[in-house]
Amino acid sequence: MNPTELYRCWVEVSFNALRGNLAWIRGRVGRRAKILAVVKADAYGHGLPQIAGALMQGGVDIFGVATLGEALGVRAVGAGWPILLLGSSLPAEIEATVRHNIMPTISSLDEARRFQREAARQKKSLPVHVKVDTGMGRLGFWHEEAVAPIRRIAAMPNLRLEGIYTHFPSAEDDVAFSLEQVERFRRVLHQLAAPHPSATMRHQPPMRIPLRHAENSAGLLSVREGRPRLGRLFNVVRPGLAYWSCQPTLPSVAGLQPTLSFKSRVILVKRITAGCSISYGRTFVADRPMRVAIVGAGYGDGYSRALSNRAQVLIRGRRCRVLGRVTMDQTIVDVSEPVFRDLLVGEEVVLLGAQGREAITATEVAAWEETIPWEVLTSITKRVPRVYIGATSA
Numbered sequence: 001m002n003p004t005e006l007y008r009c010w011v012e013v014s015f016n017a018l019r020g021n022l023a024w025i026r027g028r029v030g031r032r033a034k035i036l037a038v039v040k041a042d043a044y045g046h047g048l049p050q051i052a053g054a055l056m057q058g059g060v061d062i063f064g065v066a067t068l069g070e071a072l073g074v075r076a077v078g079a080g081w082p083i084l085l086l087g088s089s090l091p092a093e094i095e096a097t098v099r100h101n102i103m104p105t106i107s108s109l110d111e112a113r114r115f116q117r118e119a120a121r122q123k124k125s126l127p128v129h130v131k132v133d134t135g136m137g138r139l140g141f142w143h144e145e146a147v148a149p150i151r152r153i154a155a156m157p158n159l160r161l162e163g164i165y166t167h168f169p170s171a172e173d174d175v176a177f178s179l180e181q182v183e184r185f186r187r188v189l190h191q192l193a194a195p196h197p198s199a200t201m202r203h204q205p206p207m208r209i210p211l212r213h214a215e216n217s218a219g220l221l222s223v224r225e226g227r228p229r230l231g232r233l234f235n236v237v238r239p240g241l242a243y244w245s246c247q248p249t250l251p252s253v254a255g256l257q258p259t260l261s262f263k264s265r266v267i268l269v270k271r272i273t274a275g276c277s278i279s280y281g282r283t284f285v286a287d288r289p290m291r292v293a294i295v296g297a298g299y300g301d302g303y304s305r306a307l308s309n310r311a312q313v314l315i316r317g318r319r320c321r322v323l324g325r326v327t328m329d330q331t332i333v334d335v336s337e338p339v340f341r342d343l344l345v346g347e348e349v350v351l352l353g354a355q356g357r358e359a360i361t362a363t364e365v366a367a368w369e370e371t372i373p374w375e376v377l378t379s380i381t382k383r384v385p386r387v388y389i390g391a392t393s394a
């Protein structure tokens, strides 16, 4: 028996697609660049251990995560990979971060001092990345004030300044602003490479930070396009979404394939009469006799309530509209067309993904929800089993 027959809804992850997307990213950035694979939020809902394992086999160089818990999740899959914490660290997290040799992102001198103190106590040299705020307005030292604190961090005896990076807030739709950010970042690097301004520190060699990065998926797909010089400035790329191949607003990129499908099953088929209302709030009222299918997924599974009366699903390779409000565990769809006359309980329903010649992308679901594909993927809840298809290595 196919094990998914027991599931009312489930996620399928294609390792073949993931492998292809990783090869595409590698081809795009070349052999010499390092790939920092962002696997935060349970690898964007795909399942952290499985995706981290596949990416380790696929040859990524560094992992990026949001939390210490996620970092330890990557560690548990395979020893030895460098892991960068993309968020700031709470004081209470510092001891374990140093103990497990997780690289923190440093955005303040206070943070740097806390890590220095703990690394000294544990008699370690801790690799760290500093972040420069060139326009995201979130983490990092503001670029105009970044040089002095970064020099002080570089002089801390138990910290090893391994990387420096920044982040694009609008890479997908404002390349001009992203390029301005690149210039701000370049100026910081340039000043750091100049001799130390203080006479007593002149003996310090000019600072060269080994790893420099900025590009998230949109940056990699748009900002880098046609600008080979960028590949000399940034020797690490930091994509997340590109692995799953859902472009935010960019046209779909040939060579990247969706990795995730969100599927469900028909749990009941029934006829309703004209005037019958459907679901909570009675927001849909049938104006004629209809046949409807009750589908075994709802907002408790991460099929958002914002999809009520707007989304479509695929059954037998055809689009069917969602009727009325999505409920916690079920969603009602229109199957009045003649092809569904013999529709059976248990038939597969695709909420996101391909079926026959039709496909619903995360970008399309996001548009119905008035959100972004990142949120669609990361909203699929723990209740939904993840099923992995294909081999992790060629």
Ligand SMILES: *Cc1c(COP(=O)(O)O)cnc(C)c1O
Pocket (backbone or CB within 6 Å): 038, 040, 086, 167, 215, 216, 217, 218, 238, 239, 240, 241, 242
């Ligand atoms: C999430 C994240 C990324 C990856 O972004 P995508 O848009 O998914 O490619 C890169 N860098 C940082 C700092 C992030 O937080």
